[in-house]
Amino acid sequence: MNHLKKICTAMLGLGMLFVAATPATAHEERARRRADNAPLVIGHRGGANGYLPEHTLEAYALGISLGADYIEPDLVATKDGHLIARHEPNLIDTTNVKDLPQFANRRRTVVLDGVPTEGFFASDFTLAEIKQLRAVQSFPERDQSFNGRFQIPTLAEVIDLAKRKSREEGRRIGIYPETKHPTYHQAIGLPLEDRLLAVLSAAGWNQRNAPVFIQSFETANLRYLRSKTSVRLIQLVDANDVKPDGSLDFSKPYDKPYDWVVSNRDGQFKDLVTPRGLQEVRGYADGIGPWKPYLISSACKSVQNGACADVTGDGVVDDRDRVLLPPTDVIANAHRLGLLVHPYTFRSEQKRLTGSFGGNPVNEYLAFYEAGVDGVFSDFADTAVAARAMFLLKHDPDYAGCLVNSRKCERNND
Ligand SMILES: [Ca+2]
Ligand SMILES: [Ca+2]
Structure with a gap:
């Protein structure tokens, strides 16, 4: 490794x-x-969550030691208003909360962006209570042996780690926080944006040249942030699925930013990456963070009953049964407007690699680096870094x- x-x-x-x-x-x-x-390696959920439970100081530290340039804390709020690193407000899949009898009565159903969701919600716990929880690996196919060992960090603790590791490693390591479900957090009286800026200010990182990108799937909170900070902002662009022909599916709730649902704005996520949509994004953000197939999609090698056929004959239908399509014009259109392009998420498991990559995750990174992306969100920072070195060697004899x-x-x- x-x-x-x-x-x-x-x-x-x-x-x-x-x-x-x-x-x-x-x-x-x-x-x-x-x-x-060269393209940034952004440690998705830490950059080592392929190896360790996500959003823990241990996973961030490993991601940094594997070469990540930025580490990504997803942010949700506690009852007492602290920002902690979790992928969802619901703690059930990423912590051991359901095994702790002292919190059994906290289980409830919350309507999250229109979807009834059962579990244990960060906003029902004080930070002191959150510190009693331990993280678990949320991907069942990944190593479960570190479950129950690591605490849930605050944003301030993540920044402290990035600064200390920057000194130790002799390179500047940044953070790439995501505001999770901003409309939901506003509705429960725990808006994320000013809390985030206060923590950044306290760290001396609330300015343009700070090693910080803030990302969101919603648009209204990015506009608000633009009015309050010069920190770089990234508009995330989602979709639900990839159809057999490689076009994107926009089934709810992955059809549009949730603030558009609330404000009754027509349209879908894909409208953000048309030339006109990119113009609009340029008005408040510095780049886009699109799901990978917006840039390079894939189609079924063979279609059967409207879905991909199992052409590999392994009894399952997954990305190995698909073939890569040529890059779209989204990168070129974004670059023409001076917008950065940071696609997500790069993962090394065989079932998540399009057949065209021959089972080698390095080939996927190379395809996107060649297409001109400015960075990648990766669960396996070491592979992203190795592929980047190969990319540089290929194009630059001096490297x-x-x-x-x-x-x-x-x-x-x-
Ligand atoms: Ca994220
Ligand atoms: Ca198959």
């Missing part, structure tokens, strides 16, 4: 001893600058020299 990074770090140590004797050549300097402009001659060849997010 992550041999390249270890080798680079070892070389960096050696290189520093001889730095006066072997100054960087112009080629190496140029290669290092290109590396700084090999940078790797071999002990220069720092990683991104530095200044």
